[in-house]
Amino acid sequence: MHLLSCRHVIDRLVRGAGLGAGDLVIDFGAGPGTITAPLAGTGARVIAVERDEAFVAVLRRRFADRPLVRVLPGDLRRLPLPRTEFAVVASIPFAVSTTLLRRLLTPVPARLTRAELVCEWGLARRLTAAHPRDLETAWWTARFELRLVRRIPASCFRPAPSVDAAHLRIRRRPGLDVATQAVLWSLLGAVHRQPDRPARRVLGDLVAHQRAGRLLRERGTDPATPAVEVPVGRWTGVAAALAATGAVSPPPLPRALRGER
Numbered sequence: 001m002h003l004l005s006c007r008h009v010i011d012r013l014v015r016g017a018g019l020g021a022g023d024l025v026i027d028f029g030a031g032p033g034t035i036t037a038p039l040a041g042t043g044a045r046v047i048a049v050e051r052d053e054a055f056v057a058v059l060r061r062r063f064a065d066r067p068l069v070r071v072l073p074g075d076l077r078r079l080p081l082p083r084t085e086f087a088v089v090a091s092i093p094f095a096v097s098t099t100l101l102r103r104l105l106t107p108v109p110a111r112l113t114r115a116e117l118v119c120e121w122g123l124a125r126r127l128t129a130a131h132p133r134d135l136e137t138a139w140w141t142a143r144f145e146l147r148l149v150r151r152i153p154a155s156c157f158r159p160a161p162s163v164d165a166a167h168l169r170i171r172r173r174p175g176l177d178v179a180t181q182a183v184l185w186s187l188l189g190a191v192h193r194q195p196d197r198p199a200r201r202v203l204g205d206l207v208a209h210q211r212a213g214r215l216l217r218e219r220g221t222d223p224a225t226p227a228v229e230v231p232v233g234r235w236t237g238v239a240a241a242l243a244a245t246g247a248v249s250p251p252p253l254p255r256a257l258r259g260e261r
């Protein structure tokens with residue numbers, strides 16, 4: 001594994017999360033506690049998740065006198081996540097990044113409030129592209145702001161990985177009620193099934209064509225734009241408007257999206 005060795009990168013991650021007393025933060029893949037230690041200084045409760053037994057022993061010794069730090073041995077792909085709101089600050093193992101992001105960003109309701117992550121550069125670029133390339137990324141982008149903060153050179157790790165990494169910032173978007181999210185899921189599903197179809201036609205499968213055109217124009221979107229090129233935030237606006245008037249009855253959110261997985 002690749003341990004972070006650049007102090008300024010670690011400081012920016014921890015500062016970026018703006019943690020304090022009363023917060024709960026998880027360090028996934030804590031290793032020897034490179035990030036856990038400064039997190040413990042924020043006053044937040046910290047959970048350090050680690051699978052490697054030798055690191056678990058190091059973590060237990062290192063934080064034995066820190067009552068706010070809990071060392072949780074196990075696999076981050078399976079350990080139950082808190083049922084209360086939490087933040088994440090972590091340099092996540094590249095091999096299981098997508099699985100972890102899926103667990104954090106997919107469920108409704110979203111209990112993750114914010115995250116400061118180190119992940120693979122290519123993954124961060126894909127997640128923050130102007131137009132999400134698949135339904136899953138669109139769903140994450142609609143519900144969370146994903147921002148590529150900066151590139152982290154491979155030389156900031158010991159040993160250095162073969163690719164650079166990135167500091168990825170994640171913030172939950174406020175104000176998305178469950179009804180809006182249900183409409184949004186239907187809408188984004190339709191968009192990604194027919195990405196090149198004009199937005200008006202995709203939306204026209206859910207509401208009258210005239211109304212579809214109006215809803216899009218009101219949000220500054222040319223109704224003829226290919227559906228996938230309409231910024232996700234505009235689809236969120238359309239979903240909120242439709243949910244508020246009860247104009248469409250989307251199917252209930254699939255089980256896979258509801259709660260812990």
Ligand SMILES: C[S@@+](CC[C@H](N)C(=O)[O-])C[C@H]1O[C@@H](n2cnc3c(N)ncnc32)[C@H](O)[C@@H]1O
Pocket residue numbers: 001002003004028029030031032033034035049050051052055074075076077090091092093094096
């Ligand atoms: C990139 S290192 C980060 C270590 C430390 N946080 C740092 O920044 O220096 C990833 C860590 O995740 C742990 N890890 C890898 N896969 C894991 C999994 N599935 N569940 C829990 N921990 C895992 C590894 O043992 C390693 O300590």
